[in-house]
Amino acid sequence: MSQIVLKMEGINKSFGDAKVLKDVPFELKHGEVHALVGGNGAGKSTLMKIMTGVYTLDTGKIYVDGEETVITKPLDAKNKGIGMIFQELSLIQTLTVSENIFLGNEIINHGMRDTKAMNQKSKEVLDKLGIDVDPDTRVDTLSVGMSQMVEIAKAVSKDAKILVFDEPTAALSDSETARLFEMIGQLKKEGVSMVYISHRMNEILKIADRITILKDGEHVITEQISNMTLDKIVSYMMGGSQGGGSKFEWVEREYDQNAPDVLTVxxxxxxNKISDISFSLKPGEILGFAGLMGSGRTEIMETLFGLRPKLGGKVFLEGKEIHVKDTKGAVKAGFALIPEDRRKEGLVLIHTIKHNATLSILDKLTKKKVFLDEKKANAIVNGNMKQLNVKAEGINQEIGLLSGGNQQKVVIAKWINSSPKVMMLDEPTAGVDIGAKGEIIKIIRSYADQGHGVLFVSSELTEMMAICDRIITIFDGRITGEMSRRDIKSEEELQNAIQRSE
Ligand SMILES: Nc1ncnc2c1ncn2[C@@H]1O[C@H](COP(=O)(O)OP(=O)(O)OP(=O)(O)O)[C@@H](O)[C@H]1O
Ligand SMILES: [Mg+2]
Structure with a gap:
């Protein structure tokens, strides 16, 4: 079956002076999984937001089932059976899972919202997708991964025949990702057509039927996935200039193994689960925590950063015991945390890039405690933008308007600027394109080279293998092993170590 359910022709879109999409075509066949790929800021989310009525196109045409269709608001798309799972989670934090699923679609009985019926129906959808959550739970108590699954359930519950997934797995564990792929396979059988955006090329090669690649707002190629390889995709994305960006080579680093610890825990x-964690970190060392989702990696970092109370044990920074009560105290002591969910702890979206990137060093930039040293701030932030290759109109642009990957780069800049003694990174490259990933890894390594300590968590083992000097494995809240990177021969070996409970 190769019936075309949706076609976009010559799509143009500008934001102010910035031309973000240039004459872009796109086509979706019945029951296909169509990957949409490109570097950060290439225009993927924008193209899909036009298709789903979040943004309106400047010029161009959209056909649904062969019929020209005007889509200017989300309702237009919804009426055509088009749904989207957004890169930025769109759930309302203070509502329950089921209230979110039925938002704008409430079941009304005798003029009242029928919570019981909605919970019941939500449970059906969640069960069908194998998502284990009580529909009555408030969303702000869920993990990032679980929120993402609920977001997916919400879109699926509307019986869409076209579904857009914008980086659905950035916050998912391996098992959740596997479940999502099963779900996509199921939807495909039911004839749903899907657009799948991801920076994880192995996922694309695994589940897509076709691929469209964008570069700087232009269409590069649309092709059967069977005619593609990882290297080909990367070279189309990067314009052939950075084909090597997809490979991260580990290079052994030098640091003084006998130096006194920068951090001792x-x-x-x-x-009750995570109750006896002991480790130490040398200046200049990059220590990785490897484990499954929920093993406790994030919690350890959050506790050191004062986001969770410490119930016992001792923490020493440069040999001195410290008692961190809140994040302010943690920053003051010399910690930084680049969190898993930038929306929760990383950025103030309505503020500028400059404001966000200097948030962590305001006191250092403030003259006589009143005025911000603008010149110095500008120099620092312009330097960050260049070093991290942030795509934006300028440092005074509102950060919420940047593409997802570019926002993440600003989070990293913000914390590098604060020059912490111990930098903790939790999935720092989620949503970052393959070229920039290599850049970020280099930046973290050079930060460590200056004698700082780094704690690193990533669910992508390739990344752990590329960056860490030493890796501690954690299973179900317990440390189960410790390996020097030098002794780890393959990713499989690390994978096996993570899955062992003793
Ligand atoms: N509302 C907006 N106002 C101004 N500029 C915007 C807006 N939305 C997107 N942009 C700009 O449009 C360009 C394309 O952004 P888009 O979000 O589509 O990229 P993307 O391909 O999804 O990237 P990523 O992989 O990082 O998510 C970026 O330069 C971004 O800053
Ligand atoms: Mg995007």
């Missing part, structure tokens, strides 16, 4: 207790 003794018998840290966070809750």
């Amino acid at each position: 003794e018998h840290l207790k966070i809750n």
